[in-house]
Amino acid sequence: MKTKTLLIALALTAAPSLSLAMGCSNGKEKQAMSCAEGTAYDHGSHSCLPVST
Numbered sequence: 777m778k779t780k781t782l783l784i785a786l787a788l789t790a791a792p793s794l795s796l797a798m799g800c801s802n803g804k805e806k807q808a809m810s811c812a813e814g815t816a817y818d819h820g821s822h823s824c825l826p827v828s829t
Contacts, residue, residue: 811817811824818825 814827815824816827817823
C-alpha cells in the first residue's frame with residue numbers, strides 16, 4: 777500500500793512539470809500577420825500600409 781501511494785504522489789507531482797514542458801514557449805511564438813487587400817505589412821512600422829502601384 778505504501779508503494780502504491782508513493783507512486784501516485786510522484787505521478788501527481790510530476791504531471792504539471794510535464795505539461796509545461798510540452799507546450800509553453802513563454803511568448804516566443806510568432807503569429808502570422810495578414811493585411812487587408814491592397815495593403816502590405818511594413819516591418820519598420822509594424823503595421824499594414826497601402827501598396828502603391
